[in-house]
Amino acid sequence: MTKRRRTRQLSPEERRLWSHVARNVRPMKGKVLPPEPEHEPETGTATAPAPQVLATAPAPLPPPPKKPSLPPLAPVERKTLQALRRGRKDVDSVIDLHGMRQEEAHFALIGFLHRAQNTGHSLVLVITGKGGSAVNNGLFDERGVLRRMVPHWLRLPDLRSLVIGFEEASPQHGGSGALYVRLRRGRGAG
Incomplete structure (x- = not known):
């Protein structure tokens, strides 16, 4: 004699709860979400109430707030570069x-x-040096570390609030050993 497995039908509340849970997960490959059950009016039949713990499903967590994306760096305008090269425009400040x-x-x-x-400067010159005059004391000495690192630092998020863009300087301002850096307007600058 084989025993028949007894299956119980889900109550309308249990079906709604399961549907709510199933909607908050991604289905496995090849599976589909169960259909949303129709809201059935409660009848006067004596059914055991669902436990309170099952009736309140946790609300899905809100997605974490996205950080505002940083605008892309923009090169120094061609007109500005030409004016700098021809001596018709000067940089506002210089750091060596x-x-x-x-x-x-x-x-x-x-x-x-x-x-x-904060002073209101819009274009500055950052001199890094070309790195060619370093004395090679060991096998792993690097030349031009600042020349390589300053562009990297200018791209970092902590300086992106200040920097619009940068470009290699013209020969009279240091060439490959210096950078023109365009700055965003300060809050206090007019």
């Missing part, structure tokens, strides 16, 4: 970083850019 260690140069650059923006 070459000869400094990385950490010292990084802090000096951050302070300089903040001061320049």
